[in-house]
Amino acid sequence: MPQRRVVTGRSQEPRQRFAEELRHLRAERGVSLRELAEELGWDASNFGKMESGRSLGSPEIVEALDQSAVKFLRLPDGRTVAYTENDLRGELVEEIASVVLLLRRHDAMRDLALSPVESRKFILRMLEEVPCEPST
Incomplete structure (x- = not known):
């Protein structure tokens, strides 16, 4: 199993940390916002807003990311x-x-x-x- 990353050195503001983690996980998968949106069935602008910290997304979008x-x-x-x-x-x-x-x-x-x-x-x-x- 790969070494876990330390989260405490990242942004202390929870919304910004959530956005950073989303960007990091998507980048690790090697998919674009458009590809992620197509895969999950949501508009790419939703994920762009979440990754920029402008939105936390609806519970349905976050659930789609999690499942x-x-x-x-x-x-x-x-x-x-x-x-x-x-x-x-x-x-x-x-x-x-x-x-x-x-x-x-x-x-x-x-x-x-x-x-x-x-x-x-x-x-x-x-x-x-x-x-x-x-x-x-």
């Missing part, structure tokens, strides 16, 4: 195919080169994911950094 939109299926004849889905369409991918590329991207994204324990620590750290008004 693995690809499923891999092993067929009885031994071949592996992929099924991708977004809000607009679903697609069965049978071409070997495309399936291999999707598998590599999926594995790379999975390798970057935080463990449940690390996720909890990250969420708690974010909650401490974000100023909140006391509830009444």
Whole structure:
């Protein structure tokens, strides 16, 4: 598993840090804003606004970014195919080169994911950094 990056040296403002992380993750995948938008079924301007820090995006957009939109299926004849889905369409991918590329991207994204324990620590750290008004 690759070494995890230290987040504390990055921007301390949560919105800006979120934007930086989005840009970094998209760049690691090697996809443009347009390609990401097409893959997830949202307008590219939404992701541009999120990466610039002008918007946090709707819960639906953030959920689309978070979900693995690809499923891999092993067929009885031994071949592996992929099924991708977004809000607009679903697609069965049978071409070997495309399936291999999707598998590599999926594995790379999975390798970057935080463990449940690390996720909890990250969420708690974010909650401490974000100023909140006391509830009444």
